[in-house]
Amino acid sequence: MSEQLPSIADFRSMVIRGQSAVLAELRVRPDDEKIKAALSQYDRIFGTLDSLTKEERLSPVSLIDSGRIRRIAHGAGVTDQEVIQLLFNYQQYCELILRSIAMQRRDCA
DSSP states (O other), X not given: OOOOOOOHHHHHHHHHHHHHHHXXXXXXXXXXXXXXXXXXXXXXXXXXXXXSOHHHHHSHHHHOOHHHHHHHHHHHTSOHHHHHHHHHHHHHHHHHHHHHHHHHHHHHO
8 A cells, every 4th residue: 555645734844843943942042143044944945835836735746847946946035956955855754754654554563
């Protein structure tokens, strides 16, 4: 049986959890420039995710070619490489989730 990949919404939720940790750290160290830079990076990630179409959010890897990467990058105000890196991170996230599911099933069997 084929496993369904996590959606971009799932990936976005994971990113939000990371952003929440950075925000908590900013409350402790409000003048830390590295933390402010990290928050700026989260804004870029969310801008990129928001530039995906509804169909791309369901299956981004299979629908996005190099021309679409350029348009997403332009719309999000990021570089093509940042879009590619985000898609790569999403693929790694999916692989991690699927491995975790397989391990849970193996342990329950």
